[in-house]
Amino acid sequence: MTQMINAEMSASVWRVLVTPGTEVEADEPILILESMKMEIPVMSDGGRVVEIAVSQGEIVQSGQHLVTVDPS
Amino acid sequence: MKPLAHSTVFIANRGEIANRVIQTARRLGMRTAVLHGAMDADLPYVTNADIAVPTTVVPPVAPYLDISGLVKTAIECGADAVHPGYGFLSENAEFAQAVIEAGLIWVGPSPDVIAAMGNKLHAREVAARLSVPVNGATEPASTSENALRQADELGYPVLVKAANGGGGIGMAMARSEDSLIRAYSRVQETAQRNFASPDVFIERYLDSARHVEVQIFGLPNGRVVALGERDCSVQRRNQKIAEESPAPFLTDEVRSGLVQAAVNLGESISYANAGTVEFLVDMRAGTFVFLEMNTRIQVEHPVTELVTGLDLVELQFRVSFGHDVDIADLNIEPSGHAIEARIYAEDSERFMPRPGKITRWTEPAGSGVRVDSGFTSGNEVTPFFDPLLAKLSVHGATREAALERLGEALADFVVEGPETNLPFLRRLVASPHFSSGRYDTGIVRDLQSEALSGKETA
DSSP states (O other), rough: OEEEEESSOOOOOOEEEOTOOOOOOOTSSSSEEEETTTTEEOOSEEEEEEEEEOTOEEEEEETOOOEEOOOO | OOSSOOOEEEOOOOOOHHHHHHHHHTTOOOOOEEEHHHHHSSHHHHHSSSEEEEESSSSTTGGGGOHHOOOOOOOOTTTTEEEOOTTTTTTTTHHHHHHTTTEEESHHHHHHHHHHHHHHHHHHHHHHHTTOEEEEEEEOSHHHHHHHHHHHOSSEEEEEEEEETTTEEEEEESSSSHHHHHHHHHHHHHHHHHHHHOOOEEEETTTTEEEEEEEEEEEESSOOEEEEEEEEEEEEEEEEEEEEETTTTOOHHHHHHHHHHHHHHHTTTOOOOEEEEEEEEETTTEEEEEEEOOOOOOHHHHHHHHHHHHOOOHHHHHTTOEEEEHHHHHHHOSSEEEEEEEESSBBBOOBBOEEESSEEEEOSSSTTTTEEEEETTEEEOHHHHHHHHEEEEEEEHHHHHHHHHHHHHHHHHHHSSSOOOOHHHHHHHHHHHHHHHHOOOOOHHHHHHHHHHHHHOO
């Protein structure tokens, strides 16, 4: 089942580490959020990244959609 | 000597510490100036300041790290002095130097002293020269082979630390040669990015140690006084959550050893102003090692103020403005027991950041209760700065009395809107781990794993 990953808290997008189409392992960081001086890696259950809905430097709100991953 | 009354201080900081400095400055008849982003316009430190300078610079943290920008703002405010608070540029020798070169008073120790102690390796060298025990190398591990050799001599587990690091950022633990090599390159990279220097060093990792620090105050005549110790062993991610003074179960022998080491260290570098010398104490062996020195006011300074009755920020101002401070006024026997708990905007299980708008804020009050807060009802807690909302500090005749007062005050503290660590703090204070006073730096990990297993069996 397609996995939709949303932001756990409001944050800024510090780094986007992969591009759509990339196969990622479970627990491999897809992007890194920064909130309150803490770096928060965003990970999936693994699969192919089909969409990255945010870009580096963007401010995201709690619950905002970040990434879609198709399990392989 | 410059009169304090009618002078203007620019506070190069924000949140609770800026508000804290304003309280004392106002009592001394000084005017206060601060800098703030648009989202912070309603924060208490902004509304309480005499002059509030707005900025639209992004990211919002940038103006607090911009040396020439801060000095320019201070001059435009007509400031006579700059107080750096903690964090940001408070331990940046270049900033202190720029303030002084602009003809302003720097409320802190001299730039030379900041530079000497800011590098952890250099600070350890100074300590080792004074026969204060240090925990590992006084030289950087310049290559990974070098790191492996040093770790082998010390014995695993070891910590890899950035020489210019601080605040729990730029350190990693390694239990084996393989993990050391990975930790070494990771910390080197973090150190380069955050502290503009790739220098790292290796120290022995102490598993069940206590983190105890000594508050010192140095006078311009070269004398340094110790104002008691603080136990800061309650930490998550190497950042403090609760602190107390005196440190429970510290023997007189270890306490006087810590005080002597801290005073010797301060006097050897002619330290003038407020400073803190941090140690790790092995309670079983009755031994200690020097960790680092902080050349600024510390977050947890209210604990010391409650047991000594001193105002450390006032002392900082008086010494920096060239006023005489009588050493007899500082030779105070601490009285009673004080505990501080830090209220963070974070969840109580994983301690993850929880920014949001504060819809309700009610502080506890009463005798022996002090609240240093950076926020109030209606304020927005943004993701751009650290999660500290307020510090709740209590004082009692005994540790038991202080604990009881803290439990009541935590029950009365209401924050609605962003999730906070108040539930965790209430659990901490009620736990036998904390109330017994026989805890070490593993206490948060132990409490959280117990809570987790309790949930699984429920």
